[in-house]
Amino acid sequence: MTSSRNHQEAHGIGQAEAQLNRQAKAAAAIQGANETDQAIMETAERDEHTSLDEVIDAENS
Secondary structure, three states: OHHHHHHHHHHHHHHHHHHHHHHHHHHHHHHHHHHHHHHHHHHOOOOOOOOOOOOHHHOOO
């Protein structure tokens, strides 16, 4: 049961991140973005495999 709940939480986190990313892009489109915002967006959009991804992958195996 615990692993199922953790799995659901991991998906919830991913959904929240995706929503925040969409909101940030919409705000930048409306307001424009300063250099710091642009750097954060570029970093967020990188497709990097992190240790958190390894934990999530291990749970899904």
